[in-house]
Amino acid sequence: MSATHQLRCVDCGVQTSADSISSDFRCPECNGLYEVLYPWSAGVHDSTTDAGGSQLRLPNPGGIRHLWQERRTSTLPIDQSGVWRFRELLPIVRNVEKVVTLCEGNTPLYDLPRCAELAGVDWLFAKHQGMNPTGSFKDTGMTAALSVAVERGFQWVACASTGNTSAAMAAYAARAGLRSIVFIPEGKIAWGKLSQSMDYGALTVQLKTDFDGCVRLLLELVRRFPIYLLNSVNPYRLEGQKTPAMEILEQMEWQVPEHLVVPGGNLANSSALGKGFLELKQLGMIPRVPKISVIQAQGANPLYRWFGDANREMNPVTAETRATAIRIGNPASWKKAARVIEQTGGWCEEATEQEIALAKAQIGAEGIGCEPASAVTLAGLKKLVVQGQVNRGERVVLLLTGHTLKDPQYTIDYHRGELLEPEELAGATADDLARHTELRKAPIVLEANQDVVLRTLEQQMNAQVPAGAGSPA
Amino acid sequence: MSATHQLRCVDCGVQTSADSISSDFRCPECNGLYEVLYPWSAGVHDSTTDAGGSQLRLPNPGGIRHLWQERRTSTLPIDQSGVWRFRELLPIVRNVEKVVTLCEGNTPLYDLPRCAELAGVDWLFAKHQGMNPTGSFKDTGMTAALSVAVERGFQWVACASTGNTSAAMAAYAARAGLRSIVFIPEGKIAWGKLSQSMDYGALTVQLKTDFDGCVRLLLELVRRFPIYLLNSVNPYRLEGQKTPAMEILEQMEWQVPEHLVVPGGNLANSSALGKGFLELKQLGMIPRVPKISVIQAQGANPLYRWFGDANREMNPVTAETRATAIRIGNPASWKKAARVIEQTGGWCEEATEQEIALAKAQIGAEGIGCEPASAVTLAGLKKLVVQGQVNRGERVVLLLTGHTLKDPQYTIDYHRGELLEPEELAGATADDLARHTELRKAPIVLEANQDVVLRTLEQQMNAQVPAGAGSPA
Numbered sequence: 025m026s027a028t029h030q031l032r033c034v035d036c037g038v039q040t041s042a043d044s045i046s047s048d049f050r051c052p053e054c055n056g057l058y059e060v061l062y063p064w065s066a067g068v069h070d071s072t073t074d075a076g077g078s079q080l081r082l083p084n085p086g087g088i089r090h091l092w093q094e095r096r097t098s099t100l101p102i103d104q105s106g107v108w109r110f111r112e113l114l115p116i117v118r119n120v121e122k123v124v125t126l127c128e129g130n131t132p133l134y135d136l137p138r139c140a141e142l143a144g145v146d147w148l149f150a151k152h153q154g155m156n157p158t159g160s161f162k163d164t165g166m167t168a169a170l171s172v173a174v175e176r177g178f179q180w181v182a183c184a185s186t187g188n189t190s191a192a193m194a195a196y197a198a199r200a201g202l203r204s205i206v207f208i209p210e211g212k213i214a215w216g217k218l219s220q221s222m223d224y225g226a227l228t229v230q231l232k233t234d235f236d237g238c239v240r241l242l243l244e245l246v247r248r249f250p251i252y253l254l255n256s257v258n259p260y261r262l263e264g265q266k267t268p269a270m271e272i273l274e275q276m277e278w279q280v281p282e283h284l285v286v287p288g289g290n291l292a293n294s295s296a297l298g299k300g301f302l303e304l305k306q307l308g309m310i311p312r313v314p315k316i317s318v319i320q321a322q323g324a325n326p327l328y329r330w331f332g333d334a335n336r337e338m339n340p341v342t343a344e345t346r347a348t349a350i351r352i353g354n355p356a357s358w359k360k361a362a363r364v365i366e367q368t369g370g371w372c373e374e375a376t377e378q379e380i381a382l383a384k385a386q387i388g389a390e391g392i393g394c395e396p397a398s399a400v401t402l403a404g405l406k407k408l409v410v411q412g413q414v415n416r417g418e419r420v421v422l423l424l425t426g427h428t429l430k431d432p433q434y435t436i437d438y439h440r441g442e443l444l445e446p447e448e449l450a451g452a453t454a455d456d457l458a459r460h461t462e463l464r465k466a467p468i469v470l471e472a473n474q475d476v477v478l479r480t481l482e483q484q485m486n487a488q489v490p491a492g493a494g495s496p497a
Numbered sequence: 498m499s500a501t502h503q504l505r506c507v508d509c510g511v512q513t514s515a516d517s518i519s520s521d522f523r524c525p526e527c528n529g530l531y532e533v534l535y536p537w538s539a540g541v542h543d544s545t546t547d548a549g550g551s552q553l554r555l556p557n558p559g560g561i562r563h564l565w566q567e568r569r570t571s572t573l574p575i576d577q578s579g580v581w582r583f584r585e586l587l588p589i590v591r592n593v594e595k596v597v598t599l600c601e602g603n604t605p606l607y608d609l610p611r612c613a614e615l616a617g618v619d620w621l622f623a624k625h626q627g628m629n630p631t632g633s634f635k636d637t638g639m640t641a642a643l644s645v646a647v648e649r650g651f652q653w654v655a656c657a658s659t660g661n662t663s664a665a666m667a668a669y670a671a672r673a674g675l676r677s678i679v680f681i682p683e684g685k686i687a688w689g690k691l692s693q694s695m696d697y698g699a700l701t702v703q704l705k706t707d708f709d710g711c712v713r714l715l716l717e718l719v720r721r722f723p724i725y726l727l728n729s730v731n732p733y734r735l736e737g738q739k740t741p742a743m744e745i746l747e748q749m750e751w752q753v754p755e756h757l758v759v760p761g762g763n764l765a766n767s768s769a770l771g772k773g774f775l776e777l778k779q780l781g782m783i784p785r786v787p788k789i790s791v792i793q794a795q796g797a798n799p800l801y802r803w804f805g806d807a808n809r810e811m812n813p814v815t816a817e818t819r820a821t822a823i824r825i826g827n828p829a830s831w832k833k834a835a836r837v838i839e840q841t842g843g844w845c846e847e848a849t850e851q852e853i854a855l856a857k858a859q860i861g862a863e864g865i866g867c868e869p870a871s872a873v874t875l876a877g878l879k880k881l882v883v884q885g886q887v888n889r890g891e892r893v894v895l896l897l898t899g900h901t902l903k904d905p906q907y908t909i910d911y912h913r914g915e916l917l918e919p920e921e922l923a924g925a926t927a928d929d930l931a932r933h934t935e936l937r938k939a940p941i942v943l944e945a946n947q948d949v950v951l952r953t954l955e956q957q958m959n960a961q962v963p964a965g966a967g968s969p970a
Contacts, residue, residue: 096569127605159902199864219905222912222938223861233945241950388696391672429632429902432692439695465695472706477714
């Protein structure tokens with residue numbers, strides 16, 4: 025397989041070969057981001073063109089679907105990967121046998137019958153990207169970008185991140201025998217989230233500056249040394265992150281859901297998923313794409329504001345939310361995401377801290393753990409239904425981005441009643457307050473006395489009739 | 498499919514029907530544990546018989562292998578489960594369509610080329626059960642036992658645990674719409690580990706007693722109320738936990754590895770894996786079984802002591818190890834595990850805290866994160882090689898039981914040099930001390946000054962040549 029792709033600037037449209045771009049992945053003309061362009065991309069990623077305009081049909085879509093499915097029975101690492109299984113649609117490396125993989129992807133699509141009822145839809149599933157090897161969706165992007173780094177002979181990679189990105193980068197770098205560098209602002213260190221990059225052997229550098237300062241020094245570093253940049257400006261990460269689109273379709277037997285709801289932080293993920301669906305449509309593998317909606321935390325909502333701004337100006341915000349994975353005030357990929365929302369006919373919504381906490385507990389009560397940022401999807405869906413943008417009979421897929429173990433403290437604080445401030449709860453409806461009370465499961469302390477224990481638990485058992493008892497999912 | 502199985506007491510051999518056993522899963526004659534017995538079990542699980550004695554051959558082993566493989570391409574939840582995909586070998590429920598599943602199993606088998614070199618073997622892979630939905634191998638057992646609970650009409654389930662068991666139980670109970678109760682000793686609460694059971698809606702009860710006291714009150718509870726006991730004495734959990742045997746064989750294209758190395762805590766896992774391999778041999782699907790070796794932490798090593806004791810007496814110990822998942826001094830399933838080791842020709846070894854920490858960092862440096870208890874396998878393997886029990890040319894599979902995110906604090910403490918006490922390092926060889934120094938990656942703090950950052954990193958890059966650079970795995 026040959027690497028047959030070009031890179032195109034999202035802003036000015038200039039195309040260039042993958043070998044000739046600068047180390048910071050920015051267009052020298054206009055500083056715009058690049059996207060990967062294939063022969064079948066024509067017309068797909070051009071915001072001035074109707075995505076349904078010109079279609080490049082595959083001679084045999086059924087054949088390729090069958091090929092992808094059959095690879096699940098193979099024991100080859102590239103076939104067991106839920107990214108490289110779809111390698112026909114990401115020809116970004118010349119030698120696909122040498123890709124760096126941790127058997128990412130192949131994540132479950134869970135039905136959420138009780139959340140569906142709460143949100144007011146009949147059909148609701150969650151694609152859980154937190155079930156990836158390092159616990160977040162970043163793995164699907166890192167297998168792609170790290171494989172490119174290896175093919176180009178890099179021995180060092182780097183990113184600025186305090187969370188999921190650094191964990192994924194460090195794991196894939198270690199897998200390939202490469203060394204990795206993580207830049208983080210000093211004092212803002214979240215030890216739990218960094219434990220993974222240390223485990224995988226990354227070199228962590230705390231800089232006495234803020235996040236933007238870290239990014240500036242990182243760019244200087246990659247300009248001066250042969251270090252491959254793995255921040256989300258790297259367009260190859262998005263190629264890996266588009267593959268859940270194929271998996272969702274496989275899991276739905278190639279029926280297209282009406283809606284896909286995605287958390288919005290740096291906005292690369294919604295961009296990537298949109299690219300995936302749009303390319304599949306362009307190739308004639310699906311007749312239409314789902315409406316892709318992006319949900320931001322109210323405290324980190326620059327894209328939501330942009331959609332509401334008459335002048336369409338992007339104003340970065342000072343981000344503040346407990347959903348740390350989407351605590352981003354100046355998202356790098358906002359133009360790509362805005363284009364995907366507009367091209368697919370989706371919406372952008374926001375969710376408060378209270379709404380996020382409630383949604384996370386409701387997803388948890390279905391036996392599905394996710395990190396807080398993932399739960400904005402359910403919180404946002406509820407609003408889209410109330411506003412009539414999602415109808416009861418339409419099929420909705422929520423994209424969960426991280427595992428619940430990524431942020432155990434949030435869960436503990438919530439259930440002990442120590443997460444939300446009174447003023448955050450003040451905005452909640454009476455129904456929602458009652459739901460919080462019902463869902464919160466703070467530990468109770470009892471004497472080790474048989475009578476006390478049995479009497480107390482008997483009361484608990486009589487008081488709480490299981491929600492779905494007798495009708496297991 | 499009908500539930501065609503009996504239960505047999507491991508101690509006195511009495512067989513009974515599954516419907517007639519008591520709520521505490523103990524033999525009324527001798528207080529022994531039960532195991533699940535199928536038509537093909539005859540001769541397999543009898544310690545007085547050579548396991549290779551009488552074989553019940555399947556008419557068409559190739560056909561069943563093909564069936565199991567093809568199910569991977571199905572979209573049915575029971576086929577996507579890496580437990581129920583093998584349902585022919587665990588007919589424990591009558592209606593398999595109604596099982597409670599979170600798409601467990603289907604975990605990766607990773608090659609560990611650098612750890613192989615360190616241990617002195619040519620072929621070393623890790624079966625990573627920490628990649629299950631709740632982050633530990635317990636999920637494969639819980640899908641089995643919870644499905645039995647649902648079929649028998651229970652609405653409540655319970656266990657005593659502070660860690661992985663409670664997380665798995667709570668998730669599967671929530672999935673089924675059942676309610677769950679976790680008993681833990683007060684004051685010994687590990688909030689991080691309990692965050693998951695709270696997330697999945699379990700009722701957590703802290704009792705003012707020790708762990709044994711919790712178990713006593715739990716048994717009283719299940720005797721008095723219709724609550725299903727999900728501690729490891731429940732024999733159905735082992736039926737789910739035997740399925741990685743099938744997966745390992747599939748991933749090795751039905752070649753049998755010479756060795757399987759498993760962490761030893763409560764010892765149900767090694768018992769279950771042994772049962773899986775022995776049943777496959779009994780059915781003629783493999784010609785022999787791997788030698789199954791169990792590695793315990795030195796501070797929680799009752800089985801290791803038992804093997805070394807001339808009188809073969811089991812003496813519980815006061816367990817003390819940072820590998821919390823195997824910090825068990827009085828393991829419930831020790832007889833089953835001892836039988837498996839003896840029947841397969843494996844060994845029991847122990848590993849010190851220093852050896853565990855080094856092994857965990859070495860596994861991490863391959864890009865594979867695991868919890869400390871999992872790392873005893875590599876630490877133990879090194880000893881088995883030195884002692885000549887494992888030869889360089891033999892194929893070895895390590896069983897990793899939990900995800901690195903289960904215990905981030907351990908990782909942080911290790912890399913900051915705050916984990917091991919000087920006296921724990923005193924026993925290490927000079928080589929091992931050098932390896933600790935090389936592997937430890939404590940964060941460095943730098944001024945946000947371009948010259949400082951670039952100069953420092955240039956030094957780091959010159960000093961540290963990547964281990965496997967140029968030859969990615």
